[in-house]
Amino acid sequence: MKLAITGKGGVGKTTVAALIIQDLAKQGKRVIAIDADPDANLASALGFAGADRITPIAEMEHLVEERTGAKPGQSGSFFTINPKVDDLPEKLWLEKDTIRLMVMGTVKKGGSGCVCPESALLKNLVAHLVFYRDDVVVMDMEAGIEHLGRGTATAVDMVIVVVEPGMRSIETAGKIRRLASDLGIKKIGVVGNKIRGDEDMRFIREKLAGMKVLGFIPLDQRVAQADLEGRAAPQEFPERIREILGGIGAART
Numbered sequence: 030m031k032l033a034i035t036g037k038g039g040v041g042k043t044t045v046a047a048l049i050i051q052d053l054a055k056q057g058k059r060v061i062a063i064d065a066d067p068d069a070n071l072a073s074a075l076g077f078a079g080a081d082r083i084t085p086i087a088e089m090e091h092l093v094e095e096r097t098g099a100k101p102g103q104s105g106s107f108f109t110i111n112p113k114v115d116d117l118p119e120k121l122w123l124e125k126d127t128i129r130l131m132v133m134g135t136v137k138k139g140g141s142g143c144v145c146p147e148s149a150l151l152k153n154l155v156a157h158l159v160f161y162r163d164d165v166v167v168m169d170m171e172a173g174i175e176h177l178g179r180g181t182a183t184a185v186d187m188v189i190v191v192v193e194p195g196m197r198s199i200e201t202a203g204k205i206r207r208l209a210s211d212l213g214i215k216k217i218g219v220v221g222n223k224i225r226g227d228e229d230m231r232f233i234r235e236k237l238a239g240m241k242v243l244g245f246i247p248l249d250q251r252v253a254q255a256d257l258e259g260r261a262a263p264q265e266f267p268e269r270i271r272e273i274l275g276g277i278g279a280a281r282t
Contacts, residue, residue: 031159031184032277033177035170036191037201038068041222044252045191046169047074047262052270053165054127061118061158062128063168065151067135071169076261077125085134086121086154087147097146108146114154115161129164135171156181172201174208182212187277189218189243194229199236206240220273221245243276244269 034049036042043066050062064071072080086092093101099108122129133151158166159181174182188209192198202219209217217240221233224245234242251263264270 030277031166031168031186032189033168033170033174033182033185033187034189034191035172035174035205037172037198040191040193040198041246041252041256042066042191043070043074043169044256044262045189045220045222045246046071046167048246048264048266048270049274050075050128050167051262051264052267052274053167057127059127059164060129061122061162061164061166062130063155063158063166064130064132065155066169066171068171069132069134070259072123072130072132073259074256074262075125075128075130077123077130080259083123083132085132087134087151092117093146093150097149099146101145101147108149110149112150112153114150114157117154118158118162131158152177152181159184172205174205174212174214177212182209182214185214187216187218188214189220189277190240191220191222192233192237193221193223194225194232196236199233202237202240217241218243218277223248241276244273246270 034042034046050060053060062071062075069085072083087101090101096112096114097108118129118131122131155168155177174188177185188205190202190205192202206217219233219237219240219242221230221242224230224247230245246266246269255261255263
């Protein structure tokens with residue numbers, strides 16, 4: 030199972046990703062957790078020690094140059110667009126129980142778009158994890174799916190858009206849906222987060238009619254406090270997470 034989790038900043042996307050990853054790990058599944066959000070917080074949400082000291086792969090200049098033939102940021106230079114990456118996961122991931130975490134980092138780009146060495150390395154590494162690894166892969170993306178090339182995107186089982194009750198979040202979900210459609214992704218699910226009651230659930234269902242709603246996670250101060258303090262997300266809603274995973278499984282069949 031390969032999942033890409035995205036949504037507007039502040040909706041609790043990383044917390045939802047962490048809860049899903051933790052539940053899958055509890056089931057005994059080997060999970061590769063990919064932090065592909067520039068505001069990398071998945072390590073702390075999963076309770077990895079020293080989360081603030083992790084060097085993102087995009088910032089490993091020696092590695093980028095070794096694999097692509099050019100230093101990061103050299104968008105005008107010649108470099109390998111299909112670098113060797115199959116040996117990198119075991120060298121670069123951090124392990125905690127059955128969770129293997131990879132922090133991708135972000136490409137510091139000037140202007141629109143980036144064809145650069147670090148981008149080539151990241152995209153090939155994500156493609157390798159999606160196509161050639163038997164592990165469950167859960168990607169915490171930014172508000173988009175920029176780390177996914179067209180071929181990789183179509184191999185993802187589902188893009189999960191995390192939303193909260195609010196029009197900005199809903200509008201972002203619509204944009205992500207259109208982008209996913211342009212890339213050929215057929216399966217998109219919605220998780221409603223920070224839900225206060227039935228009215229919030231109705232609002233999300235009505236505004237995102239036509240998108241599959243996988244489930245809802247209640248607003249909980251303990252989760253918000255853990256996020257503020259940079260602690261692991263408390264596993265308060267196992268039945269809600271199982272419902273969401275059940276919806277994903279049903280959509281895949």
